[in-house]
Amino acid sequence: MKKLSLFVFIDGFGWEVYKKHGFNISIIKDAKALKTTFGFSSAADPSILTGRYPDEHTHWSSFYYDPINSPFKFFKYLSFLPKYIFDRFRPRHYLSKLVKIFYGYTGYFELYSVPFKYLPYFDYLEKRDYFVPNGILKTDTIFDWCVQNNIPYHCSNWRKSETYNINVLKKEIEKRQIEFTYLYLPTLDGVMHTYGTTKDETKNKLLWLEKQIEDVYTHACNNYEEVSLHIFSDHGMCDTIGSIDLISSIEESHLEYGKDYVAMYDSTMARFWFMNQAAKIKIQNILEKITEGSIVEHDELKRMHVFFEGNRFGEIFFLTNPGILINPSYFGLKVIPGMHGFHPNHKDSNALIFSSTKIDENIKSITDIRKVMEKEIKNEKR
């Protein structure tokens, strides 16, 4: 085998994070900011793998309104359980694992902090593992493309640690059979959620990543005649400057959850569905008075390619300003130093791509990474 295309994914490695700390890999020749998709990793990762936006591949926010098909109906019987135990991360994490086994979900599944009594209003999107072929039903991923084109490849197992995945990749490289590899390095994201973008912990994690990637690259060069390297991310990270208690503001309306409205409170976005027009007007009025965020109109959702007919993901969408968290939310019960999921136009939302060759002019968004992969793999076939 002559050539290996090495693609390395680093979760949360924003262009602004790179500008703050730098990133030194000797072979990298070109670097560029990439625009992310509106939403969270549940939207961005499928956009990278499919090269399409959420309105096409249909993966946007993890939880969506579907009380008829909700797999969480039995959770209403658990809602009497003591809050001080079951609102904590560990018990919920184990319960998530049980649900995952019970329904045979192969995708990433967490209950986070969604209240048990409200879970029966929702269904969950990421039931299947999309890092294997046929993972996304509506369109193909780069892994489907590899299978169709007979490209031998290796993709990390996202359930395992970074060190484990790096070691497995090195062994794969020694076999000299693969032509394309997708190395998945997700923990920088967690470090920056915990410490923010400027602390030593983040700098040290970046230094560690530099060393690991340089190592894998050198190892590949020792086993292949030619190696190309691309490093890319899904979104950036924004340091937290404040928070709002949106749930309390909405509850002050004295509207009834489930009778008048249903809401999903993500860490930077709240989504509402309504059972009557009066409730819609009342909540709209509350949201319009909040200065720490604003309603995202349907036209703008269309422009960002995240609009869905039938209000599956919400009727009204409220997004906080960059750096402001909704706290508490259904995804966390404390204010953490770093977050993403703000407006994609904000600089801290930008993802990035580094390349050992020149990056084409037309590569501007994370949905363009797929093109880079295909082109790189095709080049080695010539």
Ligand SMILES: [Zn+2]
């Ligand atoms: Zn994250």
